[in-house]
Amino acid sequence: MAARAGLTAERVTRAAAELADEVGFDNVTVSALARRFGVKDASLYSHVKNLQDLRTRVAIQAAGEMVDLIAEAVAGRAGKDALAAFAGAYRAYALRHPGRYAATQSKLDPAAVADTTVYRRTGELTYGMLRGYGLEEPDLTDAVRLLRSTFHGYASLEATGGFAHARDLNTSWDRAIDALHVLLENWPTKASG
Template structure:
């Protein structure tokens, strides 16, 4: 029988907090059960298994992150939208490293089929990139470039990988300047400027 007061939403929020404190890899059903002072079995009436719990954290985080990004880019276009988007993305990741790690998991299509946060994330990204005049397949290519740049930078920042004394924020700002120039001058597939 389920313990009174435990719900999937409460467990997900607690798992997200735990992920931010100790890292997503240390979030287990046992660790979460200890946090609530219950036996592991008490949680299985609310979550199927550890994978289900981590996917729930990822979906929660994607909603939170998308809400932050959406509020930041509202009414903005071009470089202003790019910087607002990037700063909101990075700000969320630095404030919630465990939740952010969860958003980078590989998902089965059925796990995320109803994810409003992930769907809105794609819409916000493509909407911002359309402001640069991009269409498919360039939207996908540019979206992948932004995600890999942001993720790589954040991963290095969180792991202490930037040892040079130059302020990390200054380098971030310059990287966004460079991305803006690149997006404004996105190479045409027909002008011979791309290499394979």
């Protein structure tokens, strides 16, 4: 039955990513996916090991999609322009693909992603943008955590309708990027901390 359905690991992963956007990443199950294909659960186990493997595959696919979007947005840009492009692509992906985005935030087994390059590429892209601000370790790591927290928090609150004030969300977003840019240009040093 799986052969007649044309199932492959890639097709199963793509369908699981689409399902995640529809019902939420935490609600993706092998049974729900099997129903989507009109097959029995067992038919999927020749393409994925188990639910954790399926979710890891979705996370890797989503992370790849997201880094591709960000890389395209920041290409040829520097400073505040790169920061705004990076942030905008991040936010757009999180809002357009809520289930896939949630997958990118899940904790993965390092052994399960050891052979992938997507996370290394994400780090290189992020650290590269921040080096443009003259940051070096350990400040780079601190700045990455600040940006990720800000972008994630804003997109998550926006997605759930958490901003009740009448002020335009895009205006607030732009002001947040302005503030982050000023902070990154004036990153506190150990001596001033």
